[in-house]
Amino acid sequence: MAVFVYAENINGVYKKAAFEAVSYARSVADQTGETVTAISVNPTDSSDLLYKYGASNVINIKDEGLKNFSAKAYAQAVKEVADGNIIVFPHTTDASSIAPMLAVMNGYSLITNVLEAPESVAPLQVKRRAFSGKGFMYAKAEGTGVIITVSQNAFGVKENPVSGSEEVKELSVANEDTKVISHEQSSGKLDLKEAEIVVSAGRGMKGPENWGMIEDLAGVLGAATACSKPVSDIGWRPHAEHVGQTGKSIAPNLYIAVGISGAIQHLAGVNSSKTIVVINSDAESPFYKSADYGVVGDAFQIIPALTEKIKALKG
Amino acid sequence: MKILVCISSVPDTTSKINFTADKSAFDKNGIQWVINPLDEFALTKAVKLQESQGATVTVINVGDAVTEPVIRKALAIGANDAVRVNLDPKDSYSTAKEIAAVAQNGGYDLILCGKESLDYNGGSVPGMVAQLLNQPFVNASVGLDINGTEATAVREIEGGKETISVKLPAVIAGQKGLVDEKDLIIPNMRGIMSARTKPLQVVEATSSEVKVQGVSYDSVPPRAAVKMVSPDNLDELVRLLHEEAKVI
Numbered sequence: 070m071a072v073f074v075y076a077e078n079i080n081g082v083y084k085k086a087a088f089e090a091v092s093y094a095r096s097v098a099d100q101t102g103e104t105v106t107a108i109s110v111n112p113t114d115s116s117d118l119l120y121k122y123g124a125s126n127v128i129n130i131k132d133e134g135l136k137n138f139s140a141k142a143y144a145q146a147v148k149e150v151a152d153g154n155i156i157v158f159p160h161t162t163d164a165s166s167i168a169p170m171l172a173v174m175n176g177y178s179l180i181t182n183v184l185e186a187p188e189s190v191a192p193l194q195v196k197r198r199a200f201s202g203k204g205f206m207y208a209k210a211e212g213t214g215v216i217i218t219v220s221q222n223a224f225g226v227k228e229n230p231v232s233g234s235e236e237v238k239e240l241s242v243a244n245e246d247t248k249v250i251s252h253e254q255s256s257g258k259l260d261l262k263e264a265e266i267v268v269s270a271g272r273g274m275k276g277p278e279n280w281g282m283i284e285d286l287a288g289v290l291g292a293a294t295a296c297s298k299p300v301s302d303i304g305w306r307p308h309a310e311h312v313g314q315t316g317k318s319i320a321p322n323l324y325i326a327v328g329i330s331g332a333i334q335h336l337a338g339v340n341s342s343k344t345i346v347v348i349n350s351d352a353e354s355p356f357y358k359s360a361d362y363g364v365v366g367d368a369f370q371i372i373p374a375l376t377e378k379i380k381a382l383k384g
Numbered sequence: 385m386k387i388l389v390c391i392s393s394v395p396d397t398t399s400k401i402n403f404t405a406d407k408s409a410f411d412k413n414g415i416q417w418v419i420n421p422l423d424e425f426a427l428t429k430a431v432k433l434q435e436s437q438g439a440t441v442t443v444i445n446v447g448d449a450v451t452e453p454v455i456r457k458a459l460a461i462g463a464n465d466a467v468r469v470n471l472d473p474k475d476s477y478s479t480a481k482e483i484a485a486v487a488q489n490g491g492y493d494l495i496l497c498g499k500e501s502l503d504y505n506g507g508s509v510p511g512m513v514a515q516l517l518n519q520p521f522v523n524a525s526v527g528l529d530i531n532g533t534e535a536t537a538v539r540e541i542e543g544g545k546e547t548i549s550v551k552l553p554a555v556i557a558g559q560k561g562l563v564d565e566k567d568l569i570i571p572n573m574r575g576i577m578s579a580r581t582k583p584l585q586v587v588e589a590t591s592s593e594v595k596v597q598g599v600s601y602d603s604v605p606p607r608a609a610v611k612m613v614s615p616d617n618l619d620e621l622v623r624l625l626h627e628e629a630k631v632i
């Protein structure tokens with residue numbers, strides 16, 4: 070039997086989270102001695118992109134009715150083609166909406182927010198995020214069927230090229246309970262949860278008019294921008310940028326926090342970052358306790374200077 | 385219109401998270417319990433629909449007697465009544481099954497949840513409830529309007545938003561944005577007094593089937609001591625990030 074993996078795409082284009090999920094599925098399959106079959110709904114990207122991470126079979130679901138997302142209809146579609154007892158999903162918004170529905174449809178166990186390759190596969194036992202990043206849980210699946218959602222940027226994208234083959238499955242899943250009325254996608258902006266580098270700023274920036282320098286720094290680093298909760302509450306930045314316990318939890322390779330105090334609720338969403346840099350005018354800011362590198366000083370001077378120096382490094 | 389709001393009782397956000405000496409369980413000693421912050425958005429939304437549409441709001445919690453103060457707080461915020469399923473839940477599935485069992489008989493038009501509970505971060509109960517009831521499901525909702533037998537929900541997607549119309553009954557999992565942070569209801573004296581006399585029904589669990597076991601727990605290891613860099617020596621910071629951390 071195969072290990073199945075849901076390869077999520079946006080408008081036909083595979084997400085980085087899809088490659089990460091395939092990489093993860095590959096490591097599970099290495100443990101079970103099986104192959105990896107990736108499932109995608111209406112992709113336009115080439116399946117070669119999935120073979121590269123270890124999927125030796127790709128099932129492309131073609132279904133006009135699935136042009137618009139519906140958790141239930143997508144779960145039904147995946148159910149129709151996934152014929153294995155381990156199914157891997159990325160922990161994106163869409164995939165983590167499909168996974169619980171599919172788990173119930175199949176009577177499978179569901180382990181979400183998974184951080185590492187399984188410690189064992191029969192029974193499946195794996196480390197997952199819990200207590201909003203303040204702890205870890207080792208979860209064990211009961212029964213034989215199990216669905217996993219992999220926390221973004223935790224396992225990483227790992228190349229593992231195989232020669233693969235593609236199969237097209239025409240479906241027409243009923244999708245009548247929900248109807249998409251409008252869809253707004255800001256183009257060209259890096260997805261915060263997928264970004265390898267995130268530049269984040271807090272109330273220390275004094276006002277929304279000062280975010281230009283944060284965006285400039287993010288620009289030279291190829292980073293996404295984020296903010297603390299009060300900043301989005303006041304409306305300086307959109308809600309979607311708020312990271313922390315009640316916002317998004319992220320795990321980039323580099324998190325640069327500017328003018329953020331480092332309250333426990335903020336840390337809960339960012340302490341899985343691999344490297345943390347804190348820039349704050351207050352030497353007593355609690356954030357330094359959770360940082361790898363710290364600079365005490367005025368962000369209004371430091372950020373433009375740092376941007377210039379990184380620009381110079383990048384040539 | 386009848387609304388069911390799912391409430392989970394979680395450690396207060398500033399709680400230090402400790403595990404028992406053998407690491408087999410979360411140590412509940414000395415924990416202050418609060419309504420899961422994401423559920424508060426759902427509850428406030430329900431109370432607003434109660435005001436604007438004459439809806440009745442029932443809160444449901446799957447938990448042992450320890451969760452009753454949190455349920456009373458939800459009643460003080462404005463729910464009409466409450467159900468507690470007497471079970472210390474062990475996984476998302478057992479929780480979802482009990483909620484679905486209560487919902488099945490209640491004839492609710494709308495089930496509102498928080499998209500994730502901030503203790504075990506499962507993010508699974510709402511979708512499971514929807515599937516168990518065979519109802520549509522909208523996750524990560526940041527806006528909701530009700531029009532007769534139809535809801536218009538806005539959901540967050542990566543890098544944007546999507547507006548969807550949903551046939552009721554449905555399950556909607558909300559987050560910040562479902563209502564504004566500033567509109568979250570803080571119970572007043574009248575609310576607290578009236579909550580004491582509002583009906584809180586306790587029902588027994590239908591089963592004890594569990595699909596996922598928490599075998600052990602661990603704390604997050606501390607980071608190595610921070611390296612401080614002078615603001616006058618940003619070249620050094622760039623060097624450290626480039627050569628030592630290798631992240632730029």
Ligand SMILES: Cc1cc2nc3c(=O)[nH]c(=O)nc-3n(C[C@H](O)[C@H](O)[C@H](O)COP(=O)(O)OP(=O)(O)OC[C@H]3O[C@@H](n4cnc5c(N)ncnc54)[C@H](O)[C@@H]3O)c2cc1C
Nearest residue numbers: 271272273297298313314315328329330334335350351368
């Ligand atoms: C239930 C609950 C949930 C919460 N969830 C979250 C969450 O998800 N995410 C979140 O972020 N918060 C959350 N909070 C809020 C959290 O407790 C803090 O209030 C918040 O993180 C503080 O944001 P801040 O650091 O931007 O602002 P402040 O606390 O005001 O800190 C601003 C910082 O900027 C520094 N500063 C000022 N001027 C400068 C300058 N010129 N240069 C450099 N530094 C400067 C100051 O020294 C200070 O450290 C939550 C709170 C509660 C109660």
